[in-house]
Amino acid sequence: MKKDLLSLLDLEKEDFEILFKRAIQLKERYAKGILDKLLTGKTLGLIFDKKSTRTRIAFETAMIQLGGHPIYMSTQDTQISRNEPAKDTARVLSRYIDCLAMRTFDHSLVEEFAKSSTIPVINALTDSFHPCQILSDLMTIIEHKGGYEGIKIVWVGDGNNVANTWINAASVLDLDLTVASPQGFEIDAHIIKAASADKKSHIRFTNDPRDAVKNADVVYTDVWASMGDEHELSERIEAFKGFQVNKALLSLARKDVLTMHCLPAHRGEEISEDVLEDKNSVFWDQAENKRHMHKAILEKLILKN
Ligand code: CP
Ligand code: NVA
Numbered sequence: 001m002k003k004d005l006l007s008l009l010d011l012e013k014e015d016f017e018i019l020f021k022r023a024i025q026l027k028e029r030y031a032k033g034i035l036d037k038l039l040t041g042k043t044l045g046l047i048f049d050k051k052s053t054r055t056r057i058a059f060e061t062a063m064i065q066l067g068g069h070p071i072y073m074s075t076q077d078t079q080i081s082r083n084e085p086a087k088d089t090a091r092v093l094s095r096y097i098d099c100l101a102m103r104t105f106d107h108s109l110v111e112e113f114a115k116s117s118t119i120p121v122i123n124a125l126t127d128s129f130h131p132c133q134i135l136s137d138l139m140t141i142i143e144h145k146g147g148y149e150g151i152k153i154v155w156v157g158d159g160n161n162v163a164n165t166w167i168n169a170a171s172v173l174d175l176d177l178t179v180a181s182p183q184g185f186e187i188d189a190h191i192i193k194a195a196s197a198d199k200k201s202h203i204r205f206t207n208d209p210r211d212a213v214k215n216a217d218v219v220y221t222d223v224w225a226s227m228g229d230e231h232e233l234s235e236r237i238e239a240f241k242g243f244q245v246n247k248a249l250l251s252l253a254r255k256d257v258l259t260m261h262c263l264p265a266h267r268g269e270e271i272s273e274d275v276l277e278d279k280n281s282v283f284w285d286q287a288e289n290k291r292h293m294h295k296a297i298l299e300k301l302i303l304k305n
Contacts, residue, residue, distance in 0.1 A: 037067030039251035057256035058290035090116035136293035171195030246272035
């Protein structure tokens with residue numbers, strides 16, 4: 001595995017398999033009360049320039065449970081907010097901590113940090129990608145469906161950072177992925193181009209959510225206005241009419257369809273209340289699995305094993 005985890009295109013299929021296996025193993029061991037203090041004496045820094053509940057707490061608890069320490073830094077509390085350059089901050093932090101998780105707007109900032117750091121840098125969400133999310137989501141699919149091969153995954157909603165990450169995962173793992181977005185809110189062409197040409201044969205794009213979800217094993221959605229896009233919400237509510245994941249839409253999918261959402265969810269917008277409370281919705285497993293997957297990622301990057 002590379003030094004950093006900035007995008008899922010940084011991973012080979014083998015890396016995905018190692019992380020899934022290890023995260024599932026660490027989850028089982030934790031459930032049995034076995035404490036794997038693998039990162040004793042190690043420190044994870046978290047620089048977050050956007051809000052977070054799950055990713056932050058999953059990283060912090062993962063680090064603590066592995067015997068290490070997390071240090072959370074809001075960008076506003078650091079000299080970054082007073083324009084200390086990324087390349088200087090990265091070099092300084094590399095002298096204090098063993099790994100850095102960053103959540104920010106522009107993806108180029110995490111790339112800049114990774115370039116100047118001697119420690120691993122993890123993308124904890126940027127405007128472009130959310131790699132740790134999709135790793136734990138695929139782990140959840142493996143737990144519920146026994147694997148991801150032959151599983152029809154359908155994205156219903158905005159062509160955003162989480163959707164981009166599904167494209168990356170699909171291109172490395174050759175997933176059966178269908179992306180349904182309203183006109184004007186599709187995945188950017190450069191993301192599709194960057195997904196390796198020979199393997200994206202099973203990725204399909206459409207503006208018709210009803211057609212997309214036919215025979216779906218997994219239907220995944222996310223907010224219509226991501227962090228940073230909130231000012232466009234009313235325009236987006238108009239544009240996304242027909243894209244709500246509700247019982248009527250899911251009736252077109254397979255009977256045992258899993259409904260997924262990275263959360264936070266906006267009830268009555270991208271998802272209906274009854275779907276949120278449905279037994280086939282696995283949002284809470286997704287949220288839990290972030291902690292186990294983050295452990296596997298931290299172990300891999302910090303211990304380089
Ligand atoms: N899914 C996710 O990344 O949630 P948070 O924004 O709460 O971290
Ligand atoms: N697309 C959402 C994901 C939040 C976890 C956002 O970027 O706000």
